[in-house]
Amino acid sequence: MATTTTQAGYEGDYVQRFQFFLQHSGEHMVMREFMDKVLPGEFVRIGEGKSDLNFLGVGSGQGEMDSHMLGILQSRLPKTPISAHIVEPSIALIENFKASVAKASNLQKIKFTWNALSCAEYEKQVKDTKDTNRFDFMNMIQMLYYMDDYVAVIKFFHSLLREKGRLMIIHEAAGSGWGTLWSTFTNDLCTKSVTKYISDADIKGELDKLGLKYEEHSIPNTMDITECFVEGSKVGAMLLDFMTDQDSFEKAFSPEMKAKILDMLRNKCCTLKNERLLFDCSLTCLLIHA
């Protein structure tokens, strides 16, 4: 087994913090806009001449993005039978995903296979059962941070791509506020679910070493973090907990460290617009060829 993963923070408080971040950042909205522009053409090209299509979601969470992509796939290739395989270790999240699929009228023709497993467990299952399923399109959105050995994860899943297939990774951009914050304070922040910070630049470096071909797209985004600088603000406190991956930013760091982090956020990770501090949370999408 090439891949191992630490117990990632995908249950309980982490889930709530992530949902709060999603609402506040508009991250899924910018991803949807990007997908609407780029994926219809990709899906038609991938599906050309194929009698069926296999989709794989890895670390899909509650599946908001997977459902959106599957909706595009279904509308572009209405006559092609589609199977969707989902790998997501959080039971709570996968149950929410199932419930939303049950209500989605445009996804009823798709056959779903649910794997409540981590990547490492899924890899073991594929090898143990000699599973011959191969995939036309797979996605890893905002999930490689939680892998101990993300290169092995990419290598394994890439080996499951069918002809003309694509592995889509969406990840934080190196030059974004995330990149600046997390590369500066790596040792202080990488203490919980994220044990080693990686940016899109690290991933691209590894893809180049592996000799894998890919296209790159930028997905610009900003998030208003003005509240982080308002004394006693609950919204600010929750954003700081998520951005620093702590149960409580307030309690986790010394006053000096908190001041350093806040200074970096204000002066190096944000732009000021109409007296609001906008944190750069831009993403990169990599479409890796089979």
Ligand SMILES: C[S@@+](CC[C@H](N)C(=O)[O-])C[C@H]1O[C@@H](n2cnc3c(N)ncnc32)[C@H](O)[C@@H]1O
């Ligand atoms: C930040 S969330 C992203 C969820 C979803 N892709 C999205 O963008 O909305 C990270 C996801 O990775 C999942 N995850 C964490 N460790 C994992 C592992 N070892 N294997 C597969 N997925 C994992 C978590 O359960 C969580 O759903």
